[in-house]
Amino acid sequence: MQSVRVAGVGLTPFGDHGDRTIRELFADAGVEAMSDAAVGGDAVDAVYFGNFVGELADGQGHHGPLVAESLGVSAPATRFESACASSGVAVRHAVRAIEHGDADVVLVGGAERMTHVGTGEATAMLATAADAIHEVGTGVTFPGAYALMADAYLRTYGGSSRDLAHVAVKNHAHAVENEYAQFQSTVTVDDVLDAPTVAAPLGLLDACPVTDGASALVLVSDEYAAAADLEAPVAVTGSGQGTDSLALQNRESLSRTPATERAAREAYEDAGIRADDVGLVEVHDCFTVAEVLALEGLGLYEPGEAIGAARRGETWRDGELPVNCSGGLKAKGHPVGATGASQVVEMTRLLRGDHPNSEYVADATTGVTHSAGGTVASTTVHVLEVVS
Amino acid sequence: MQSVRVAGVGLTPFGDHGDRTIRELFADAGVEAMSDAAVGGDAVDAVYFGNFVGELADGQGHHGPLVAESLGVSAPATRFESACASSGVAVRHAVRAIEHGDADVVLVGGAERMTHVGTGEATAMLATAADAIHEVGTGVTFPGAYALMADAYLRTYGGSSRDLAHVAVKNHAHAVENEYAQFQSTVTVDDVLDAPTVAAPLGLLDACPVTDGASALVLVSDEYAAAADLEAPVAVTGSGQGTDSLALQNRESLSRTPATERAAREAYEDAGIRADDVGLVEVHDCFTVAEVLALEGLGLYEPGEAIGAARRGETWRDGELPVNCSGGLKAKGHPVGATGASQVVEMTRLLRGDHPNSEYVADATTGVTHSAGGTVASTTVHVLEVVS
Numbered sequence: 001m002q003s004v005r006v007a008g009v010g011l012t013p014f015g016d017h018g019d020r021t022i023r024e025l026f027a028d029a030g031v032e033a034m035s036d037a038a039v040g041g042d043a044v045d046a047v048y049f050g051n052f053v054g055e056l057a058d059g060q061g062h063h064g065p066l067v068a069e070s071l072g073v074s075a076p077a078t079r080f081e082s083a084c085a086s087s088g089v090a091v092r093h094a095v096r097a098i099e100h101g102d103a104d105v106v107l108v109g110g111a112e113r114m115t116h117v118g119t120g121e122a123t124a125m126l127a128t129a130a131d132a133i134h135e136v137g138t139g140v141t142f143p144g145a146y147a148l149m150a151d152a153y154l155r156t157y158g159g160s161s162r163d164l165a166h167v168a169v170k171n172h173a174h175a176v177e178n179e180y181a182q183f184q185s186t187v188t189v190d191d192v193l194d195a196p197t198v199a200a201p202l203g204l205l206d207a208c209p210v211t212d213g214a215s216a217l218v219l220v221s222d223e224y225a226a227a228a229d230l231e232a233p234v235a236v237t238g239s240g241q242g243t244d245s246l247a248l249q250n251r252e253s254l255s256r257t258p259a260t261e262r263a264a265r266e267a268y269e270d271a272g273i274r275a276d277d278v279g280l281v282e283v284h285d286c287f288t289v290a291e292v293l294a295l296e297g298l299g300l301y302e303p304g305e306a307i308g309a310a311r312r313g314e315t316w317r318d319g320e321l322p323v324n325c326s327g328g329l330k331a332k333g334h335p336v337g338a339t340g341a342s343q344v345v346e347m348t349r350l351l352r353g354d355h356p357n358s359e360y361v362a363d364a365t366t367g368v369t370h371s372a373g374g375t376v377a378s379t380t381v382h383v384l385e386v387v388s
Numbered sequence: 389m390q391s392v393r394v395a396g397v398g399l400t401p402f403g404d405h406g407d408r409t410i411r412e413l414f415a416d417a418g419v420e421a422m423s424d425a426a427v428g429g430d431a432v433d434a435v436y437f438g439n440f441v442g443e444l445a446d447g448q449g450h451h452g453p454l455v456a457e458s459l460g461v462s463a464p465a466t467r468f469e470s471a472c473a474s475s476g477v478a479v480r481h482a483v484r485a486i487e488h489g490d491a492d493v494v495l496v497g498g499a500e501r502m503t504h505v506g507t508g509e510a511t512a513m514l515a516t517a518a519d520a521i522h523e524v525g526t527g528v529t530f531p532g533a534y535a536l537m538a539d540a541y542l543r544t545y546g547g548s549s550r551d552l553a554h555v556a557v558k559n560h561a562h563a564v565e566n567e568y569a570q571f572q573s574t575v576t577v578d579d580v581l582d583a584p585t586v587a588a589p590l591g592l593l594d595a596c597p598v599t600d601g602a603s604a605l606v607l608v609s610d611e612y613a614a615a616a617d618l619e620a621p622v623a624v625t626g627s628g629q630g631t632d633s634l635a636l637q638n639r640e641s642l643s644r645t646p647a648t649e650r651a652a653r654e655a656y657e658d659a660g661i662r663a664d665d666v667g668l669v670e671v672h673d674c675f676t677v678a679e680v681l682a683l684e685g686l687g688l689y690e691p692g693e694a695i696g697a698a699r700r701g702e703t704w705r706d707g708e709l710p711v712n713c714s715g716g717l718k719a720k721g722h723p724v725g726a727t728g729a730s731q732v733v734e735m736t737r738l739l740r741g742d743h744p745n746s747e748y749v750a751d752a753t754t755g756v757t758h759s760a761g762g763t764v765a766s767t768t769v770h771v772l773e774v775v776s
Contacts, residue, residue, distance in 0.1 A: 021521070055443050062471040065634040076629035076650075077766070078477055079469045083450040087700040088467055093481065100488040128449040133409070136447070156731040241464035243435075246453040262464075288512040292605075378465070387627070 002353035004098045005232035006224045006384070007105075008037025008218035009345040010234045014333030015182040016115045017212035022058050024052060026111040027070040027351035029338075033107065034071065037218035037230060041072030044218075045103035048094045050080045050087025050110030051337035053125045057113055062274075072115035073107060082361040083129030084286065086110055086381035087215060088340025088371025094219050095239045095382070105223040109216030110337035126336070126348060129374045142286070143207060145200035145248055145375045150289035154201065159292075161201045166194035166310035168205050168330055168379035169286040174317055175327025182211055182333030182353040187250030194289075206288040208328075213335035215342035234348045238271025238383030246377045260297025260370060267368070268299075270284075271383035276297035278383075279364035280350060281321065284372035285328040291315075293321065294370050298381065317360035325350055327359040340371035340380060347384050392486045393613045393620035394772070395493075396425025396606035397733040402721030403570040405600035406502045410446050410725075412518035415458040417602035417726075421495065422459065425606035425618060429460030432606075433491035435480045438468045438475025438498030445501055445642050461495060469725075471517030472674065474498055474621030475603060476728025476759025476768035482607050483770070484626045492612040497604035498725035510598045514724070517762045518637040530674070531595060532775045533636055533763045535587035540587065540642035540679035547605045547680075549589045553674040554698035556593050556718055562705055563683035563715025565744035570599055579675075594676040596716075601723035603730035626659025626771030627639030628652060648685025648758060651769040655756070656687075659771035664689035666771075667752035668677045668738060669709065670731040672715040672760035679703075681759060682758050683711065686769065703737040707747035713738055713745040728759035728768060 004007045009330035012025050026049070034040065047068040053060045064077030080090040087110030088143040094108040127141045136143065154160065168365025169189055175181035187205055195203040225232045242262035245251055268274060276299065283294035295306040300321060309315045315323035326332045326346035329339060365386045372379050398420025400413050414437070422428065435456040443449045465542040468478040475498025482496040506553045515529045523533065542548065557577055563569035575593055580656045583591040613656030614619045630650035633639055656662060663686065671682035683694035688709060703711035712732035714720045717727060737743035755772045 028631050040646055053443055053449060053511075055441055055516050058520060059460075059516055060520040061441060061469060062518075062634065062762050062766065064470055065631045065658060065762065066519065068631055069633050069638065074631065077631045078481070078629075081467045082452055092465070096488070096490055098486070100484070102488075125443075128443050129453065130450075132446060132448040241466075243453045243456055243462065243465045245457050246450060250457065311630060374450050376451065378450065 001099050002101055002215045002221035002223060003090065004095050005222055005234040006217060006234045006236065006348045007039060007220045007225060007230045007232040008033040009348050010036060010216040011180045011342060011354050012214045013180050013346055014213040014335055014377045017113060019116060019338050022060065022063060022111045023066050023070050023115055024114065025214035026109065028069045028087050029216035030071045031091060031108060031111055031216050031218035039105060043105050044073045044075050045074055046106045047076050047077035048080065048090040048095060048106055050340060052081060052083055052088040052112055056125050057117060062364045083373030084336050085340050085371040085373030085378040085380055086337045091199060091341050091344055092239045092241050092291060092380045092384040093384060095236050096165040097225050098219055098221050100190050104221045105128060105132055105203050106219045107216065108219060109214065109341040111214035112335040112337040113212040114210050115212050119210060127135040134247045134249060143199040143202060146287040146289060147202045148248060149375060150201050153289060156255045159307030161193060162189060164206055164288040165189045165309050167291050168192045168359060171308045171324050171328040171330040172283060174325050175331035180329050181327045181331055181332045202287055208286045208330050208334040211333035211335040213333060213338050215338040215345055217341055217346050223294055233386055234351050235385050235387045236382055238267035239387045240266030240270065240381040242379040244275050244294050244377045246374055257293045257297040257376040259376050260294055262380040264285040267381040267383050273366060273383060278365050278368045280322045280361050280367035282326060282347050282368040283323060285286065285324060285330045286334060291323065298320045298368060322361050325361060342369060344382060351384060353387050389487050390609035390611060390686055392483050392624040393608050393610055394605060394620045394624065394736045395427060395608045395620045396421040397736050398424060398604040399568045399733055400602045401568050401732060402599050402601040402723055405501060406720045407504060410442050410448065410451060410499045411454050411458050413501065413600065413602035414455045414497065415495055417748035418459045418495060421606050426727040427493060427606050429669060431493050432461045432463050432495045434463050434485060434494045434498040434599065435461055435465035436468060436478040437465060437496055437727060438478040438690040440469060440474050441516060445505060446511050456523030471761030472598055472724050473728050473759040473761030473766040473768055474725045479729050479732055480627050480629050480768045480771060482724055483624050486607055486609050491691040492608045492609045495604060496607060497602065497710045499587035499602035500594055500723040501600040502598050503600050508596060522635045522637060523741040531587040531590060534675040535590045537642045537763065538589050538637060544643045545695060547695030549581060550577060551695045551699050552676040555679050556580045557675060558698045559702050559712050559716040559718040562713050562745060563719035566715050566720060567720055569715045571599055585691060590675055596674050596722040599723040601721060601726050602760045603733050604733055607730055621776050622739050623773050623775045624770055625773045626655035628769040630756055630767040632765045634762055636763055640703050644665060644683045645685040645764040647764050647767040648682055650768040653685045655769040655771050661754060661771060665754050666756050668749050668755035669711045670675060670714055670735050671711060671717050671758040672711060679711065684691035686756060686758060705745050707736055709747050731757040731759060731772060736747060739772060739774050
């Protein structure tokens, strides 16, 4: 089995890209990744592309061939859609394709645009990731769904809105120096607590923004990296994928995320690591409570323990277990189809030392990325390690 | 490497399913496939699901977890979207996952519904598979795009609308006894030539219908089939995937389909066969001309030679190389996301002897299925062989 190296990474700035289309955004990120890897379009064996609602936002489906061609790639191109985990799932399949020798070089990533439709329409588009009949049909959209999860968590384990506010404060602080982040600005605990309530107990500053952007990675086999003399010190050593009921009503618990647990188990086993070995984490914090749920699902905290982690300082970039040094979805932004792969981009930058926050985490050699779609109905977990 | 067996197949009737949702349609096909395979939900290691425009047609994205849960499967579920090749691409990835030992049992298939929105809106939805800016923006929808290809073909190689009409006549005749077909009725050459022109040289009866329906397969490793004592005499021995420019304007030729050529090359090499070995074919005949292009792309006819194949009787079920014994998209129907996997379902039934048309092709042991998205911008080719 081949091992998988990250040869190159690319991102667009996350934010408002006006009328730029999904294909244009991905072309920017893809060119950056291929340039970073020193790999041309003719070397690419496959394109794995994550996008959530291109049909609704751009009137464009069938993005695989479109994004491949825009980057001068004629290899087979596949589009993956798993809501907010779309490009996380694309990365997972790319990793397996390289491990098994189906491809030596895969261009993988994702893109989304939504700011041009406005918040109301974006909320409706995002709601297509929930159960259209049993959830959306009753009026539930994602802020409401995550509020139900937050409420269940706080009732089950204790903790407060103030604890959740610390997650937002931390992730905003982490984003200040990240040149790709949508919000390079700090917020205070009081800012978060005083923000308008969106769906109790969550307020406006507990939520990630609507974002346009793209992410791209060039993943290669270690044999290819050696033969082509590529500098690729970070390896993807583990990959896991999980699924849960789409509708919240069918879950045994609203305060646990078994799809994350499953994906983490597979990824850790794949990499031959335990949760204790993890030194750095990027998780899917679409709402503050989602970071808490993710850290527990990943086995990094016992159930009920992660709620105080940011408040206690543990998950800050200078803490014991830095979480979302990129700024997370919360402050870096959440271009849905791009997000999963962007976490792998950011983890790579952090581990190889060229991220603005790398200096805080210089000792970390093992990082974990966690992508989640819907109310954690689709997940991927990847383990990245510095190998040379 | 594991070899891949088809353990079970399922289809809904193709046609108008009123208000039944994508999830309901796939549940029907999935239950049939799992029952046919004698495999329960807890044995399934992964769900690979193809769907094109669920967001537009059902207001529902993120179908992976939804269809998995409806079949009692808690394994990871992935949705693939490659326009009309969506479930062809899902099958391709499922085959690789089993070959490499990532999964022993994969439930794979697809579903679509469109009849409820009416023909105009369906045409607009289908157009999201073309280039929204450079094709749809100029007024081109799929009948027009395929008409350009038909026109280019007939100008380059000769042949006539009458030749194309024979393709429709043949595929309708093949569908008469297929209990799943949308049109179990014959048409004559004059019927096709006298039908209203849709986009010259193509008329209404050169086109496949708008269809609701679902398809499902249980694919297993040969080791699993042996251990569980499953009857699975048909193997998927080859798989290929190809991509071309999405927009016609960027192609070197409108009368050739290099994405099909590429996928066929990979699939034949994978299976260790040559085009001469192929005894039975199911191709993507969304329009009559598409069958002609596919047969040449698959290397079964030289360029310019396939146009007369149906007229000469060669591709009829009692001919030298039976093509679309299912009735094809043309007469069996085209529930977009279901189509690619449905071809593998039909080929399996034909090869193992339980298709109404099996009696005509009893000597065939090697079949090829061909799925195409857009104007053949995304393709998959699979080789199926009777192995026991």
